Amino acid sequence: MTAAWTDEARAVEGRPDAQEEAVALYTMHAAKGLEWPIVVPINTMTGIKAPDSAVTDRDSDTFYCPVFGVKPAGYEAVLDAEKAELDRERIRLWYVAATRARELLVLPRLDAAQSKSAWISLVDLSLAELPALDLSHLPEGMGAAAAQAVNAQTRDGFAAEAAAILDKRQRLVWLAPSRDESHAGPVLTPEAVEIWAAGSDGQPGDEGPAPSVQGGRERGLILHKLLEEVLTGETDPGKAALADRARALILEIGKPVMDDPAQGLNPGELAGCVVRTLNLPEIAELRPSLVPELTVYAAVDVEGIEQATVGIADATSFDSDGKPAVVIDWKSDVQPTAATIEHYRAQVRAYLDMTGTERGLIVMVTSGQTIEVQASA
Structure with a gap:
């Protein structure tokens, strides 16, 4: 895993084998082109990662980087343009996340104040005007889990079974x-x-x-x-x-x-x-x-x-x-x-x-x- 991370190897994110009654975890990027009956965005109160100090002007492909705290001419304008582009990209990602649900989109509505740098603050979702999720029709308990089969095999039993398999083996020369x-x-x-x-x-x-x-x-x-x-x-x-x-x-x-x-x-x-x-x-x-x-x-x-x-x-x-x-x-x-x-x-x-x-x-x-x-x- 460390080598794959270091080499920036790309891999398809995990998808469940079962199509129904399964929970799948996806990033917003990986969710493009897919949809599910119910979608719940999580970690939306986390802060947005600031752009690196070294930036590239997307129009001229010019690289800007402060050296020992000294910023080159035009650096601030390029940095602001980069921030604006990242904001637009994140808003587009929010659009992807909000349109993946076929039946129900569940958005978190917390009592804590929202940080301006949080993901949920990027767009006005009008959370206060949306109805709360009604779970009254669902059972309170999770229900009893199915009984698991008990492995009663002993070491002597395993040895006996292994010997029986060995006796039935056919050897051919x-x-x-x-x-x-x-x-x-x-x-x-x-x-x-x-x-x-x-x-x-x-x-x-x-x-x-x-x-x-x-x-x-x-x-x-x-x-x-x-x-x-x-x-x-x-x-x-x-x-x-x-x-x-x-x-x-x-x-x-x-x-x-x-x-x-x-x-x-x-x-x-x-x-x-x-x-x-x-x-x-x-x-x-x-x-x-x-x-x-x-x-x-x-x-x-x-x-x-x-x-x-x-x-x-x-x-x-x-x-x-x-x-x-x-x-x-x-x-x-x-x-x-x-x-x-x-x-x-x-x-x-x-x-x-x-x-x-x-x-x-x-x-x-x-x-x-x-x-x-x-x-x-």
Whole structure:
């Protein structure tokens, strides 16, 4: 409030919420344009504030101010003009106050002598000739006040109610396997590494050299996009059409098209990955029933906490009854570690548990390896 007063902040004066049977306090200035059934001007016997010693000539905008008691030439005339203007303004305010009542205007009529500098002395209201306010028709007493509700709540009662509310609270935890791509932080792929071949145990193998390919997040996004568009029929599965689409996607994300896959994104290498992946025996068998980018939800109660899981399976195969049969997760890693593969297994297993599917496939699109994943026991 002090800061608002110091900064001369303007605010609308308080108005009652109820329009009837309510008392509103307004200054004469704020009452302009408003009206009420009954209006009672108060504090009208108070004195009028004298103008400041420093005044401004309203006609010439000249500032006059006494200095150490010495008044400048013309000061008295300007001061008298200012007093007269303030008197006229106050009379206009009295007109506002006296015309706000629709039904009854109540003016105070006191026995004390009126000061010439009082507000009520500014205009001749003929108070002596006005009839006194007749209140005989009103009841003498104010009437009994309505009984107030008693708060009988005790500390123990409050604690019991708070505990009951706490017991009814539902706690919800959201899990999103699709966004969890790392067992210990982001899975970062070296800029130039060798493609690994499948080992007999479903883990990376080290036998024999392979062409160099640069991995990365952008490469994975484009491969996922190409596989999705082939499964939806948006893009022709031929290698030439895939290469053209890969080139357009590379340019769309603002990356350069490279001739050497080891140096960056190469349309031919990306198209070859997609063609090779779709021709894998396991994928070719499931392809007629594959649905890409399937959003799945599940909710379970874990120790009183509702655990909701939401994710997007890269591709899902459905059986003849319309039930999910196989969940597929495309992975674009160039040389994943054994720990990363295990993390991917857990991720796919989460989708199997959500959909009630028994079988899952991790498809390493770079190497062409497929890894079987079984649902939780």
